[in-house]
Amino acid sequence: MGGCLMLSKAIFCDFDGTITELEIFVALMRHFAPEAAAQVLPEIYAQRLGLREGLPRILEGIPSQRWPEMEDFVRGTVLRPGLEHLLASAREAAVPFIVVTGGFTRMAEIVLEPYRADIHAIHGLEVDCSGPTLRVFSPWQDAHELVAKRQVLAHYQPRTALCIGDSITDLRVARDCPLVCARDRLAQYLQEEGKAFIPFETLDDVNAALAARGWWKEGADAP
Numbered sequence: 001m002g003g004c005l006m007l008s009k010a011i012f013c014d015f016d017g018t019i020t021e022l023e024i025f026v027a028l029m030r031h032f033a034p035e036a037a038a039q040v041l042p043e044i045y046a047q048r049l050g051l052r053e054g055l056p057r058i059l060e061g062i063p064s065q066r067w068p069e070m071e072d073f074v075r076g077t078v079l080r081p082g083l084e085h086l087l088a089s090a091r092e093a094a095v096p097f098i099v100v101t102g103g104f105t106r107m108a109e110i111v112l113e114p115y116r117a118d119i120h121a122i123h124g125l126e127v128d129c130s131g132p133t134l135r136v137f138s139p140w141q142d143a144h145e146l147v148a149k150r151q152v153l154a155h156y157q158p159r160t161a162l163c164i165g166d167s168i169t170d171l172r173v174a175r176d177c178p179l180v181c182a183r184d185r186l187a188q189y190l191q192e193e194g195k196a197f198i199p200f201e202t203l204d205d206v207n208a209a210l211a212a213r214g215w216w217k218e219g220a221d222a223p
Contacts, residue, residue: 007096011095019108063133080203106127
């Protein structure tokens with residue numbers, strides 16, 4: 001992971017269900033490990049089972065030989081409207097756009113390849129296919145999550161940060177982040193906890209909300 005960085009401003013954006021229209025990582029698990037996914041995912045969403053313990057129960061039962069099929073599964077994934085505009089705004093304002101996925105790094109890389117030049121980094125779940133079944137790990141894992149997004153946030157140490165997300169993998173980092181754009185399950189969790197957030201449906205909504213808050217003005221560290 002290297003040493004911590006110091007940024008003036010940064011955007012930390014989830015991938016599945018945020019950049020993509022659908023939860024591709026969830027769809028992968030339900031397709032390639034349907035029985036385990038049906039048992040474990042409801043427990044994770046209800047916060048009765050942690051991601052660090054739950055995800056390996058699903059993923060590490062998938063035969064390694066199926067990995068190429070899994071890569072093919074994500075090709076052609078439909079993206080949420082507005083990504084290109086949001087990336088252009090971030091590029092013009094010199095604000096690093098960092099993708100932090102609770103799913104596989106490789107899947108995000110495949111889908112986002114046309115936009116990779118405007119993405120500062122992609123962090124997520126890594127996979128070892130050398131054994132009979134998948135083994136999953138991450139440089140960012142902690143006692144609670146395989147990909148602890150709050151560790152990624154802490155690594156970059158921006159003076160001002162925005163987190164964009166939609167589900168349970170974004171909850172802990174959203175609690176730490178001064179500005180959050182949320183939809184779907186994440187919005188529900190934050191509403192229940194009384195944490196302020198900006199609702200969105202498209203990434204154009206996010207772009208407009210940041211413009212209104214002065215995020216794209218040079219040298220402005222808007223809240």
